[in-house]
Amino acid sequence: MKEERVELKKFKWDINTAVNSVPYILIVLLIILFSALSPAFRTYRNMIEILVLASIFLMLATGETFPVLIGSIDLSVGSMIVGSGIVAATIDPSGGFITVVLMLVLGLLAGIINGSITVFLKLPSFIVTLATSFILSGIGIALTKGYCIGIRSRQFNWITTGNLIAGVPNVILWALIVYFVFVYINERTKFGRYLFAIGGDEDVAARMGINVNKYRIIAFALSGLLTGFATLFLSSKLGVVSGRLGPTYLFNALIAVVIGGTPLSGGIGGVKKTFIGVLIITILENGMNLIGMDIRVQYIIKTVVLIFAVYVNSIPVRSKIDFMK
């Protein structure tokens, strides 16, 4: 009997690996670019600031990854920061334990509502979350007329800016802990694997017996919960709960998810990949700010980046789409 020789797996440079390596190449390029263009970028202090911002965006983007993985989308994350943050701060402006819990719980609640409306009324998620984003920002404005609610509390501020480890702001620690918890959930639990299945082919997943509706609601709930974390960290850092936010946060989250490697059609990528996407968008925004780029131009650039990222990341799954609506 002929013995089969086991060949070493050769590294294949195909379209998949090319697309997967784009984020890493991009980060290196961006760091080089901005280091060259702006002396302020190169400082240690700026690096820490980038990490702090990235921590906040990491929460947001991780949350966004769950609906996107499933093939849906959550457009309400930005407004959720305003809506749930303002409501939490209105109920308990002291910044104590209750405020913290409220922010998380309200985010979770908003996410559950998003998911429920999508599932039970059988509406496309982008319409539901678009409407919810208006409702949430409306609630935020109604309660404060657009002003911010200040939270003056040392402990609250400590959550983000304190130093459990010298030189490292706390928020980075919390964000990493939460992040790895959700990476674990996404990669190693039944629930997480099912999300990949549903995103890959929802019809097949449903026929396999996966309760698509239940997992969809949970995905949106997680999105809301993680947005709650982002709300918490953001308002802790700033000392105020913002009454009005631009579309920046939503955009950044979407860009991070898509650049990271989770295409909008879902099914591949996942929370693990979102990390690099978050770094990219944070460095991009920080760099653009430091070189003094007009914010309106920044919007335009981010739009181009978003469209480009969606395009590049949909290349592996091109065959699934005949015509895009």
Add this chain to the structure above:
Amino acid sequence: MEKEKTIILYALMQYLPIAILIAVSIFFGILYETFFSIANLYNILRQASFLMIISMGMSFVILMGSIDASVGAMVTLTGAISALAVPFMGWTAIFPGILAGALLGFINGLIIVKWKIPSFLETLAMMSALDGIALIVMKSSPINIDCKAYFNITGGSLIGNMPNLSLIPIVVVLICIYIGRRTHFGRSIYVIGANERVSHYSGINVRFTQLMAFMTCGLLCGLAGSLEASLFEAACPYMGQDLMMNSIAAVVIGGTQLTGGVGGPIRTIFGVILIAILGSGMNFMGLTTASKEIATGIVMIAAVAANMDRSKMPFVK
């Protein structure tokens, strides 16, 4: 018996938008006596005019199964372009605005069709970009217009006593109904919305039609933008912001389904009137802008939920 019930139900559903329209009108009419005064009706008509033009464009896009979230930003930007052109071109400054709108719509369509980017995402991103460009062009503050002839586009009266502002949407609506019903392009839109693959196999040039539909929507937004600049005598940042949600709501309430293939410009007329009446009524009730945003969001969910053709979507993303 079952079949009869379904048929009756279906026939009733056709008239639901009109019924709601009448109900809401009566509601507000009873609540506020001045609601049906000539002055207020004029107001409603004025609000409805811009919404009507844009919703016609949006009807075509939604009929195809796509969506255009950038309409508000397109209105703002084209309004700014027209405002900038007035000192050089007088009243003909309306044309650069319309052309700019068509160009923007064309770009939208191109990206969606060529790069297969989902329409809602692309138009959402485009909305941000266009708002940014508009801000740059306007230098972040309103552009004032000072040209009598330009104001007359909306203010003047070509026919008898009717202000032009009310005349133009009527013309637009008639043209759009004609396009929708009697041109190859219009019929293709219906078929694409119903089933893209089948329409492709039937020989319809799906990509071209999609491109043209987005361009039409952009063109109509350009028209609306120029008209808004004419009416307000200025171009302001974020001028068209409310129009996006309202036009989607209007089209959907009117009876055109988001999945496409059913509905059209005629149905949208009722949706627009309903939204305009609702808007005016909310003003009467003294609701703040925030509450109106909330209400519009709820109305949109309710409208989409009520109108969805569930059988066509085995699973919802």
